[in-house]
Amino acid sequence: MNPSVVLSGGRGLGEDVRGPCLVSQHGFGVRYDLDPATGVISNQEHDLYGHALSGKILVCPYPKGGVAASWCLADLKGRGIAPLAIVFRRASPIFVQGALFADIAIMHGLKDDPCGIIRMDDDAGVFPRDGRIEIYR
Amino acid sequence: MELTEQQSRWLAGEAGASIQWAMTFNEALGHFFDAPRMVPVSSAHFAPDTRMAGMAGKDLLQRLVDDNARVVVPSYLDPCTVDFGRAAELIASYGLTEEFVQQDRAVFRHCRELGFLPTYSCINYQTVTPPRFGEHLAWGDTGTAISANSIFGARTNFEGGPSALASALTGFTPAYGMHLAENRSANLVVKIDCNPREIADWGAIAAWAGQIATGYDTVPVFYGNFSSPTLNMLKQLGVALASYGGHAMFHVVGATPEAPSLEVACGGRIPADEHVCTETEMEAVFDRSQLDQEAVDLVVFAAPQLSIDEVAEIVDRMDGRRVHSGTKLIMAVDPQVRAQADNAGISHTLAALGAELSTGTCFYQEAPLMREKTGWRTVVTNSAKLVNALASAGYSSAFRRLGTCLDAATTGRLRS
Numbered sequence: 001m002n003p004s005v006v007l008s009g010g011r012g013l014g015e016d017v018r019g020p021c022l023v024s025q026h027g028f029g030v031r032y033d034l035d036p037a038t039g040v041i042s043n044q045e046h047d048l049y050g051h052a053l054s055g056k057i058l059v060c061p062y063p064k065g066g067v068a069a070s071w072c073l074a075d076l077k078g079r080g081i082a083p084l085a086i087v088f089r090r091a092s093p094i095f096v097q098g099a100l101f102a103d104i105a106i107m108h109g110l111k112d113d114p115c116g117i118i119r120m121d122d123d124a125g126v127f128p129r130d131g132r133i134e135i136y137r
Numbered sequence: 138m139e140l141t142e143q144q145s146r147w148l149a150g151e152a153g154a155s156i157q158w159a160m161t162f163n164e165a166l167g168h169f170f171d172a173p174r175m176v177p178v179s180s181a182h183f184a185p186d187t188r189m190a191g192m193a194g195k196d197l198l199q200r201l202v203d204d205n206a207r208v209v210v211p212s213y214l215d216p217c218t219v220d221f222g223r224a225a226e227l228i229a230s231y232g233l234t235e236e237f238v239q240q241d242r243a244v245f246r247h248c249r250e251l252g253f254l255p256t257y258s259c260i261n262y263q264t265v266t267p268p269r270f271g272e273h274l275a276w277g278d279t280g281t282a283i284s285a286n287s288i289f290g291a292r293t294n295f296e297g298g299p300s301a302l303a304s305a306l307t308g309f310t311p312a313y314g315m316h317l318a319e320n321r322s323a324n325l326v327v328k329i330d331c332n333p334r335e336i337a338d339w340g341a342i343a344a345w346a347g348q349i350a351t352g353y354d355t356v357p358v359f360y361g362n363f364s365s366p367t368l369n370m371l372k373q374l375g376v377a378l379a380s381y382g383g384h385a386m387f388h389v390v391g392a393t394p395e396a397p398s399l400e401v402a403c404g405g406r407i408p409a410d411e412h413v414c415t416e417t418e419m420e421a422v423f424d425r426s427q428l429d430q431e432a433v434d435l436v437v438f439a440a441p442q443l444s445i446d447e448v449a450e451i452v453d454r455m456d457g458r459r460v461h462s463g464t465k466l467i468m469a470v471d472p473q474v475r476a477q478a479d480n481a482g483i484s485h486t487l488a489a490l491g492a493e494l495s496t497g498t499c500f501y502q503e504a505p506l507m508r509e510k511t512g513w514r515t516v517v518t519n520s521a522k523l524v525n526a527l528a529s530a531g532y533s534s535a536f537r538r539l540g541t542c543l544d545a546a547t548t549g550r551l552r553s
Contacts, residue, residue, distance in 0.1 A: 043529040066279035067184040070297020075191030092353045097297040
């Protein structure tokens, strides 16, 4: 299938994945926004409140918080409720460390704004080594 | 990334599985951030965070212990989730499970077996060993790291659990981010056009400034005509900037070591745009957090842990008033400050007033585990970070100055 939209120029790590997107205009932090027991966004002020991360490509403008993300992504993955991939405009070291430890794909630094182009529930392919995201509509 | 001959051998597994894991992890991290090389670190600060790490963290520590791995630099521990001196009470009355307490105990036992020092502190720069200007560190806990960078001029990135552990085992960290001089200059100028008088005011300024420009690449500088902040105020400023803005470094002109002037703090290039924090912006941060009921379940002083002078100030300001029977007053301290408080008779005074010292913890990690059993819903605090950290845990929080917090603790009501 040919992609409808291609975003490029990013820096990423992890394996290629494809799945539905959860798109936020808020920042995301594990301790600040997530119930780690369920993998569901539990901060009522977050625009993804009530959404589960499991099996989704999480697209956010910026990361929040610290140590929690470096550990929790791996724990979520071990329990089968982790996101498929995380895409930020700009990632923080903590989220990169957490994705690396969890072996979850992560990308940032795309030429175009992923939060402005990718839509909720878009079907997307994330290719971290190529720094590319393809959207199939 | 250029590696030394020794680092290459470690990466190839010649020093065993644990060192190979540590080198592989930090080499991949350095590659992502285009680090040109690794730098030696003077110390590491590690946050095991049992609740967030779950089995993934416990299994990693177990693997390293089984391999007889040892830290090679002085390595400090962040707070636990359980105040082990009160474990029975926490299980019986606060809702922690026996299983979780045992898991936390096992995690910290493994840390000790690896050679970590039992500091259980997020203010180790204040109560254990302050870092030296210019030295490279691998410190976790964002509040600890931003304080090391900003207040002391040391150099560390935010090191989460695995990367701090990897650096503690090898003594090296990849040189990117805050290790490089070019990333430490201010690029967000904030003029303080108000008069911050206590730590909550600095937390409010940080909560406001942190949301102007979020991101690890943002380095704010604060300047203006205000009273020079104390170490405790700078500590609060940093913790809240890390929490609200994701910042790893800040400057305060005339108060932090890399900011003798605005121009120097900005690396010689002062940005054209300037943001101004007046009383209006500062007060708005307090006003926007409101409880959904008047009754106060908890007043908490934590995030970060308190220094001994902060504990002493609270006792002084209590002025003999007892904590209200329907409210708990909890103060988070590390074991170093607890010992100082015990020696000074302050712990005894606090107990007589009905206040609780939580030792070796920082409250927000265990707070989500306690809410159901205790029925706690409302929290009043002078920590801007704590309000942020409790948002996902089902608490209704109000951020207030110390005097209002103590009035709430002793009357059981928040009236402003």
